[in-house]
Amino acid sequence: MxxxxxxxxxxxxxxxxxxxxxxxxxxxxxxxxxxxxxxxxxxxxxxxxxxxxxxxxxxxxxxxxxYSLTEEEVFKRNRRKEQNRRSAVRTRSRQKTRIAELEKDVNSLEEDQCSLEQTIDSLKTELQTLDNMLKIHKCSQVKLLSSCGSSIQLLPTGNNLAILGGM
Missing domain, CATH: 1.20.1280 (Monooxygenase)
Incomplete structure (x- = not known):
């Protein structure tokens, strides 16, 4: 050292x-x-x-x-910048188009959903009506046996049942 x-x-x-x-x-x-x-x-x-x-x-x-850039390098850099700008504009345009399409799809699906919900509601109402009619029909076929052996039939009349046959 x-x-x-x-x-x-x-x-x-x-x-x-x-x-x-x-x-x-x-x-x-x-x-x-x-x-x-x-x-x-x-x-x-x-x-x-x-x-x-x-x-x-x-x-x-x-x-x-x-280092300072040559004219050719400046030209290439500016051309690259312009290409990037155009590419960015195209990309933004595609994104906007895609978003518009997706919004249209969403609106269409929401309309379909509303339509289907209305169909469900009407089918539920129809089911309830048919269910009520079935209950009334079952009630009308009930045969009651009396102590004397005669059968009594119940018929629907509005909201009440009418008894057929005698006791």
Missing amino acids: KVPTDIEKAKTKNEEEEIMVNAIQQCLEDESCLPLIKEEIKLKIQCKRVESGKEELKVDQRRRVQ
């Missing part, structure tokens, strides 16, 4: 100060403290590595280069 000399220490301190000044400037430009925090973390990591006897990591300090 190589022990740093005083000149090397001063050089690294100047470099570290310069890096921190650049980070502060970057913070002011970006209106964010993130570059300063990153640099501080890098320095702490470097210090811990040196203290533990490992060699320093060499970190590339260059800023990311922003």
